[in-house]
Amino acid sequence: MKLRGFFIIAVMASLSLQAQTPVEKDNGTIRTTASSLHKAGEELVVSISVEITRDLSSNESLVLVPVVTDSLEHRMELPPIYINSRKQQIIFMRETGRKEKEARSLQRKNGSQQSMHYLQSVPFEKWMNHATLSLIEKSCGCGIPSEEAFTCIARLHPQPVPIPQLVFLTPQVEALKTRTEKGCAFIDFPVNDVIIHETYSNNATELNKIVQTIDAIKNDTNVTITHISIHGYASPDGPYKLNERLSRERTQALKEYVCRLYTFDQTDIQTSHTPEDWEGFEALLTDTAFQQKEAVMRIVTGSLHPDRKEEKLKKQFPAFYRFVLEHWFTLLRHSDYTIEYHVRPFSVEESRNIFVTNPKNLSLEEMFRLALTHTPGSETYNKIFMTAVQLFPDNPVANLNAACISLMQRDVKSAGHYLEKAPEVPETALAKGVLYLLKNQYEEAESFFRQAKAAGLSQADDNLKRILELK
Known part of the structure; x- marks a missing residue:
């Protein structure tokens, strides 16, 4: 393959890595202080900076051969670098350099630190997207390179290919921005009572949650509250008919409480109720692991009348029922509220x-x-x-x-x-x-x-x- 000449490119893309790879001897080192591969248009550019402190004998020549591979079947040797003693430099100028016109050479001056820069380009091929640069050292004392004695490798992996072009979509204008804020309050009532007592149990905190949510929206001058909905739930314990009345009247009581605090029209607040929250019961059961879970789940999710479900749970799983009566049913008595509002553009x-x-x-x-x-x-x-x-x-x-x-x-x-x-x-x-x-x-x-x-x-x-x- 024809090799291209030496040149410098101001803007290069794709492959780059810095490497230091010393070749150490008792009398000094030879190392690459910077190595890089660049894809520049249709060219692969190889750049190597070498620092030499190793002394050579009077008849010694050192050959460094840059090799580009992809770790598979592809391999390309580039023009070599000759580091020569004074005598070998003369031989190089007379013979070797004439045969290998693109080879680089340096006459070694023992006792000093020398450096040289190697720059070479070759036509870029697809396999070079995963190219690795190696530097193989060969040496002898007669002007003829010996077998490979030491391999100095600087691996240069490709930098990420620039992301191809993408196109974002412009969203449609939202003519009317409607938003909602949701919450859940656990308001306690004395047995069979439907009147809200603010100081009863933890009611002060739970009621304050609702107030804070409404205030946060009302105090925002960019929005207008348009609707509030409250959905009350009772727990599955007790007669279904009683729970139907309690859930309905307690939800109504909460609506009246909110109307006393704010100047909302009664029609702006909608109420609904669920007599017994068996879905919530199922959700709690799903997240629980115990031996009789599947049998309990069949009862909870079955088609029996709610009163019959409760009766079977009490009879067949008395210990479990006592547990849920104390720990779960309080969580199933709740009021979910949603505040709907419009936001200006x-x-x-x-x-x-x-x-x-x-x-x-x-x-x-x-x-x-x-x-x-x-x-x-x-x-x-x-x-x-x-x-x-x-x-x-x-x-x-x-x-x-x-x-x-x-x-x-x-x-x-x-x-x-x-x-x-x-x-x-x-x-x-x-x-x-x-x-x-x-x-x-x-x-x-x-x-x-x-x-x-x-x-x-x-x-x-x-x-x-x-x-x-x-x-």
């Missing part, structure tokens, strides 16, 4: 502060416009897109854009997860192509890039050119 400048203080109030489109004011790939840019997918976990556009961020960070696992929820659009095909490219699955990558290209994405054409170089 924000300008980009307003969004900067809102993103820091309460990003939930931003729409997906507002966060997208905010991200565009930052440098792509910067910490804030990435954070905005990843916050968006956390706030809108099921939104296809948010998932595609989060996949693009993950691919830019070479996080193929997260990217794959997000792409599962991405929309069926050319931009998703493009992102899937990048995903497979990063996984070194070039055939799959090419297929998705061709899909995106056929759909009119010009970025796919650039990506195809890149992948064809790698295959």
Whole structure:
């Protein structure tokens, strides 16, 4: 293969590593102080800096042969470096140098430190994407190199290939930003009582949870509360008919409590109730391990009337029933509340502060416009897109854009997860192509890039050119 001449390139890309590989002898060393491989356009550029302190005898010649391999079947020896004694340098100039015109030579001056820089280029081939540079030392005392005596290796692995082009999707404008805040309060009542006693049990703390949630929303001048819903649950102990009344009237009592504190219209607060929370019972049971769990589960999830379920649990599993009566049923008497509100739209400048203080109030489109004011790939840019997918976990556009961020960070696992929820659009095909490219699955990558290209994405054409170089 024809070798190219020596040259210097200002901007190089792809492969680079610094290495120090000393060849030690009693009378000094020979070492590479810096070694690098660069892909520059269609060329592979080899750069080696050598420092010599080893003294040579009067008839000694040292030959360093740079070798590029891919650790498989490919191997390419480059023009050698000759380090000669004075006598061998004369021989080199008269004979060897004329035969090996691209070889480099240095006349050794014993007792001093010398250095030389080797720069060589060869046509780039696909196997060189995983090239390794080795420096093999050969020496003799007659001017003719002997067999390889010492191998000095500087391994140069490819730096990550620049991420191919991706295309983010612009979210649609959210005409009316509706948000909800949810909570759960465990309000206790004396047996069969339906009146809220603020000082009873832990009621002060539980009621304060509801108040704090409402206040946080009401005090935000950017939002307007539109609706509140309260759903009350009673526990499975006791007659179902009684529990139906208690859950209904206790939920109504909580609604009246909230109306006394605020100027809400009665129609703005909706109530509902569940007489006995068997679903909550099942959830607690699912997270528990004990010997009779399956038998208990069959009763809890069965089609028997609730009173019959309780009766069977008491009779067949008395110890278990006493346990849940003391520890679980208090958790199954709860009031779940949801506060719905509208948020006004924000300008980009307003969004900067809102993103820091309460990003939930931003729409997906507002966060997208905010991200565009930052440098792509910067910490804030990435954070905005990843916050968006956390706030809108099921939104296809948010998932595609989060996949693009993950691919830019070479996080193929997260990217794959997000792409599962991405929309069926050319931009998703493009992102899937990048995903497979990063996984070194070039055939799959090419297929998705061709899909995106056929759909009119010009970025796919650039990506195809890149992948064809790698295959």
